[in-house]
Amino acid sequence: MLNTCYFYCEQCKKERHFVPLHRAFKFAGVSRSTMYYWIDKQWVHWRELPSGRRIICEESLSHSAKGNSDAGPPAEKSSRKGTAA
Numbered sequence: 001m002l003n004t005c006y007f008y009c010e011q012c013k014k015e016r017h018f019v020p021l022h023r024a025f026k027f028a029g030v031s032r033s034t035m036y037y038w039i040d041k042q043w044v045h046w047r048e049l050p051s052g053r054r055i056i057c058e059e060s061l062s063h064s065a066k067g068n069s070d071a072g073p074p075a076e077k078s079s080r081k082g083t084a085a
């Protein structure tokens with residue numbers, strides 16, 4: 001299987017480069033658990049493959065990686081209306 005692929009990102013509203021988890025947290029320079037935390041908080045865009053593996057929108061990663069070497073939340077600029085998780 002390829003390590004990277006393009007999928008439609010519902011948050012970006014366009015086709016994005018998605019990377020698997022193990023690449024995503026390296027790319028962002030955070031730990032695996034931090035990446036799961038980001039996913040949980042939906043600070044990164046992600047989607048699940050039919051196989052159950054999660055892949056991460058690289059665009060959202062590059063935002064998250066800025067000024068956040070660890071654990072810190074990316075700046076919550078997106079005015080998100082109270083979406084129940």
Ligand SMILES: [Zn+2]
Pocket residue numbers: 009010011012013016045057058059060
């Ligand atoms: Zn995205």
